Amino acid sequence: MQTPQKIAVVGSGLVGTLLAIYLKKKGHTVHVFDRSPDIRTVEFSGRSINLVMSNRGWKTLRDIGLEDEIKKIGIPVDKRGIHLQDGTYTTQHYGKEGEAIYSLSRGILNRRMIDLAEEAGVEFFFNHKIWDVTLSTATLHIGESERGEWTDLQYDKVFGADGAFSRIRHRMQRQSMFDYSQEFMKIGYKELHIPANPDGTHKIDKNSLHIWPRGNFMLMALSNLDGSFTCTLFMPFEGENSFEQLKDEKALVEFFANYFPDTKEVIPDLVEDFFKNPKSYLVMMKCFPWTHNDKVALIGDSAHAIVPFYGHGMNAGFEDITILNEMIEKFGDDWEKIFREYEISRKPNADAIAELSFRNFMEMSSRTADQKFLLQKKIEKWFSDKHPGKWKPLYSRVTFSNQPYSEALAIGEFQNNIMEKVMQMPNIEEKWNSQEVEQKIIDLLKK
Structure with a gap:
């Protein structure tokens, strides 16, 4: 067991919350801060891509004793279901018999993880805006506005788990010898949905990741426990077959009738969903180093935001925790060594999954057809x-x-x-x- 410390985790997403559970079980006092309201009290916003959990994520959960608990809210998916434009439907199994990824609703998973963290003794502070951090002393600066009065909160360690646009990383970027790159894809996404049948069953096979591959754009769907599917339309913002062309109901309905004819019966709320839900952006971000001395560390999307086409954003973030935990077990109270070995181990692997994820868009949108x-x-x-x-x-x-x-x-x-x-x-x-x-x-x- 490590010497107990007072640790802040900035960000109550999946990686930040699971990290908090790990740290709490090691005897530390753990406070999680998030500028947003408690996700358990708000309706999800219509900009979600369903998550898939694979071996790496399950290992991290299994090591902390949560695998069985989370499997209760997932659906095994063992194959791709490929819908061609001519109406042909084929399947392609992911692995050997018995191998499956799990479809999980981001909102349901995040809510459950926060419940589990609170049960473990983690304290959450929602609607608390962290604007800056003093790296040398692990001091958080919190206030109502960026230019208003701030309160200083002193910690022994701070973890930045606050996503691709991290405030913690923003401070680290202003240090010398900090490498940073950010790239937005010319492709965005919009959430749609397939409702359940009246009896609560799924309209299409729940154990497939459904893909409608159409070259430079595609539709995909993953099942939910309530019989529905979360669908995601990926397409360019501009040009041929792009969001800019789908300005009104007529253009949208004609587009879907042409390119996704077999969805007419299963997406009854197409027009409402499309014009209600926002267009969302896809960003890739790389940086290094991920740590500052023995005081501050980045984890998950704060250190390596990737595009979702391999389904590994969450899995890579959870694997960060696995490696960090291994370094804690190995080096005890030597946090400077823990942080250094953690970032050296993870950086090349984060770059690799970023590359794999980027490439996989072409596989899913074109080559599966x-x-x-x-x-x-x-x-x-x-x-x-x-x-x-x-x-x-x-x-x-x-x-x-x-x-x-x-x-x-x-x-x-x-x-x-x-x-x-x-x-x-x-x-x-x-x-x-x-x-x-x-x-x-x-x-x-x-x-």
């Missing part, structure tokens, strides 16, 4: 089932293992180079599961 791509995935699964020690598909490395993201990315690129050569074999469509193809992959792996 490409027969050649689907055949490649089929060959990979077939070979992996025959030779599990020689081949694990990239998605499985990222989602169904705890292999470092950076290793998964490097091996995934190596394997993709092999598959490019395999896909060029004559008549690959007819002989995809032949001994010739099997031997070709084995030979290429040896090289």
Whole structure:
């Protein structure tokens, strides 16, 4: 057990709340501050992308004894359900039999996590606006407005878990030798929904992540416990097939009738949802260092905001906690060493999942509709089932293992180079599961 300290966590999102539980169970006094109201008292805003929990997130929850509790509010999803424009529907399993990600409502999960944190003894301070931090002394500065009177709150440690536009990181950015980059995608998103059937059942398969891939835009849907689906329309802000073109009801209805004809019966509130819910932006942010001496550390999106196309924003943030916890177990009260080893370990892996997430938009929006791509995935699964020690598909490395993201990315690129050569074999469509193809992959792996 560490020497008890007084620790502040800024941000009551999923990563900040779970971190607070970890720190409290280690004997520390933990206060969580958030400028927003208590999420348990407000209606969610209509700008959510449902979360998917995979192995990395479950490990962090399991280590603290919360895995079973959170699984109660999730739905297992073991495949993609791909809706083509001509009405064809196909499925593509994510991994081996029994492997699944879990669909979770962000709002429901966040509310439950705060309940669990309070049960553990964490104190929450909502509607408390942190404007700045003195890094050298871990002093928070709080007040009603940025230019008004502030109150100083002294802590032993401060963790910035306040997201992509973190106030804690904003102060760190003003230090020398702090690297920072931010990039907005030209693609945004808007939330829609598929309501439940009158009897509370789901209108489409609840155990699939549904994708309507259309090139530079796509629709996706993930199931909720109440029988509904949270849908997300991703598309460019400007240009052909963009948000700027969907200005009125007529344009919207015609667009969906053309590109998503099979949604007419399942999204009855399309027009209302579309014009009520805001357009939201997707931002990627990288920085380094993530810590300041033994006083302040960034975690989750505050350190590495990524786009959602691999479903790993939450999982990567939870894995930050796993690694931080390992360093605490290893180095005890040496917080400067804990922080240093934590950021050195996590930075290359955060960069890797950022790259993987960015690339996966093209896979989801375009390649899932490409027969050649689907055949490649089929060959990979077939070979992996025959030779599990020689081949694990990239998605499985990222989602169904705890292999470092950076290793998964490097091996995934190596394997993709092999598959490019395999896909060029004559008549690959007819002989995809032949001994010739099997031997070709084995030979290429040896090289």
